[in-house]
Amino acid sequence: MSLRGTQHYGNCLDSVPLRVRSAVEGARRLDFPFCVRPEIGRLLAVLAGGLPAGARAGETGTGTGAGLAWMVDAARDDVTFVSIEQDGDRVAVARTVFADRANVEILHGDSATIVEQGPFDLLVLDGGPGSGKGDDVPVDPTSCLVPGGLITVDDFTPMSQWPPTHGGEIDTARLHWLTHPALDATEIRVAPDLAVVVGRRRHRTGR
Numbered sequence: 596m597s598l599r600g601t602q603h604y605g606n607c608l609d610s611v612p613l614r615v616r617s618a619v620e621g622a623r624r625l626d627f628p629f630c631v632r633p634e635i636g637r638l639l640a641v642l643a644g645g646l647p648a649g650a651r652a653g654e655t656g657t658g659t660g661a662g663l664a665w666m667v668d669a670a671r672d673d674v675t676f677v678s679i680e681q682d683g684d685r686v687a688v689a690r691t692v693f694a695d696r697a698n699v700e701i702l703h704g705d706s707a708t709i710v711e712q713g714p715f716d717l718l719v720l721d722g723g724p725g726s727g728k729g730d731d732v733p734v735d736p737t738s739c740l741v742p743g744g745l746i747t748v749d750d751f752t753p754m755s756q757w758p759p760t761h762g763g764e765i766d767t768a769r770l771h772w773l774t775h776p777a778l779d780a781t782e783i784r785v786a787p788d789l790a791v792v793v794g795r796r797r798h799r800t801g802r
């Protein structure tokens with residue numbers, strides 16, 4: 596059985612950045628089980644740590660701020676972050692986690708509005724509409740990313756064949772991102788049971 600994200604910090608909470616720890620402890624207080632898994636958090640830290648001076652990063656589905664904390668801890672101090680969460684209790688915890696960081700804004704609202712906050716150098720899709728999973732409409736990378744900007748969509752089971760499948764059917768969401776004409780995209784396996792799709796907006800259109 597796959598553990599939910601918050602449970603994955605059971606053995607490693609002492610070894611993660613303090614701000615991540617604070618977000619996970621807040622999640623535990625709220626009985627919120629869906630914190631980003633540490634394996635994905637480490638990938639987000641790698642990506643955010645590479646952002647240039649003055650870059651802008653966005654996230655949908657803040658939760659209590661664990662993924663955001665991985666990124667903020669790794670990024671330059673002049674990178675600005677905005678994250679959107681619909682649940683008021685989670686927003687309150689996340690705002691406490693980042694209370695000392697003027698470059699981090701937590702919005703209480705619907706992820707569908709994330710496009711109004713861009714364009715982004717890094718956009719992490721982790722809650723609500725925009726990822727293309729289920730019935731929702733995927734965000735358009737050409738309007739929400741700067742050229743060269745990165746997008747991540749997480750919580751996939753690792754791909755073992757092409758085209759990728761999920762539950763015996765073609766995984767249209769993953770296929771959408773991996774074949775998007777405006778992106779160079781790949782899947783990164785961060786654990787035996789967990790993969791993330793990472794795409795970079797191409798500097799030129801067409802192949």
Ligand SMILES: C[S@@+](CC[C@H](N)C(=O)[O-])C[C@H]1O[C@@H](n2cnc3c(N)ncnc32)[C@H](O)[C@@H]1O
Nearest residue numbers: 630631656657658661662680681705706722723
């Ligand atoms: C997988 S959790 C996010 C985990 C978080 N990013 C982290 O790093 O720990 C998904 C979150 O998306 C939020 N969410 C779901 N639908 C949403 C929507 N339409 N607008 C904003 N947030 C939404 C949920 O309330 C939940 O907190």
